[in-house]
Amino acid sequence: MAAIVAVALFILFISSSVNALSLNYYGKTCPRLDSTVTTAVKKAIKNDKTVPAALLRMHFHDCFIRGCDASVLLQSKGKNKAEKDGPPNISLHAFYVIDNAKKAVEALCPGVVSCADILALAARDAVALSGGPTWEVPKGRKDGRISKASETIQLPAPTFNISQLQQSFSQRGLSSKDLVALSGGHTLGFAHCSSFQNRIHKFNTTQDVDPSLHPSFAANLRSICPAHNKAKNAGTALDSTTAGFDNAYFKLLLQGKSVFSSDQALLTAPTTKALVSKFASSQMEFRNAFVKSMIKMSSITGGQEIRLDCKVVR
Structure with missing residues (x-):
């Protein structure tokens, strides 16, 4: 049965962002968002059974740095080494799933939906399509402009007590x-x-x-x-x-x-x-x-824009 239901700055993110998120945020501007993302995730899982774990971990690693702002999706540029290239994130994969979902969403609703919201939806779908619960994802996140590999040291390590x-x-x-x-x-x-x-x-x-x-x-x-x-x-x-x-x-x-x-x-x-x-x-x-x-964690936000390409700042 489906269940419906660093860094003091993160506390500010939570208190300031929970009210900003809404279940019907894209109700009028992109009504087919959920099904479009789900289709992209389903297609990827059909070809690669490791995709669900990858998407869930990607969302977690994104939210724990600067909030759920899709900063984990940004590519390194020039002298700046991005989060995805930090030691804890080297083994992250399946970024192409988010890119494909974003492309499909842009075709329907240009410039409307954040990469951060797409990643949150994809993580939900990863769980649901693996036999886990599903839930309605509050939406309205913005994408962040900053991504630093050095900040990935904030992620909880597998050796933590x-x-x-x-x-x-x-x-x-x-x-x-x-x-x-x-x-x-x-x-x-x-x-x-x-x-x-x-x-x-x-x-x-x-x-x-x-x-x-x-x-x-x-x-x-x-x-x-x-x-x-x-x-x-x-x-x-x-x-x-x-x-x-x-x-x-x-x-x-x-x-x-x-x-x-x-x-x-x-x-x-x-x-x-x-x-x-x-x-x-x-x-x-x-x-x-x-x-x-998951709803609580994914409500930690901190972005500023809607990216047209999840890999680069607009």
């Missing part, structure tokens, strides 16, 4: 419940060895492997990612149902079968651990919480 995660989310007006719900997005996606090497090789001075990992799971990760692994694309799926949006991530987390340190960190505080247990036992609780948190 619980206090670092909570601080990162709270600076953006997001709660511990939002943290756990949005972490559930790891039900889609793939992790490269470099993101979890810290857990399976030289974990600390006395242990080679993180003791919180299930032994057989740890052994599998070590076989995929040996200590001196040089395979560029080596890694593992983030949960057992890679193409399906469900609560398997939380169930595996409780079994010691999470991939990132930041996943395991959710079990180290009573509040977040209780939420992991709740979402593991109830898919509906997770779906409802995820929708609310």
Whole structure:
């Protein structure tokens, strides 16, 4: 069943932008927006099953820097290295899906719809088309003009502990419940060895492997990612149902079968651990919480214009 429902500056973004967004923002100026974006996402997924995870991650990485302003889509220019070329974003892909959606939208409604709104809609479609919930996306975001690779250091890292995660989310007006719900997005996606090497090789001075990992799971990760692994694309799926949006991530987390340190960190505080247990036992609780948190996160805005080409400032 579908669920309908840095940086003090980010708090200002939230308080100033929530009221600016509207479900019927393009009701008269671009009534076919949603279906046009959905068509583009469907076509891409048909050819590449990794697209849903890519779009969801892209939207998250966009919102956590300067708000959901499509700054992650901008290309580096001259001496300025853009967000997409920052270390945490090197593995982002499927930008062409947003470009294709934008082209289709421009053909219908020239100069009206922001790339930021298209990315927010595409992330929603990525979840819904993977068997997850759908929701109505508030619209009216503007596109940002600034994109700096140096600012991607603000993104929560896969090695973060619980206090670092909570601080990162709270600076953006997001709660511990939002943290756990949005972490559930790891039900889609793939992790490269470099993101979890810290857990399976030289974990600390006395242990080679993180003791919180299930032994057989740890052994599998070590076989995929040996200590001196040089395979560029080596890694593992983030949960057992890679193409399906469900609560398997939380169930595996409780079994010691999470991939990132930041996943395991959710079990180290009573509040977040209780939420992991709740979402593991109830898919509906997770779906409802995820929708609310996605709407909340995607309401962090900060752009100034409507780009005609998502890759370049107008």
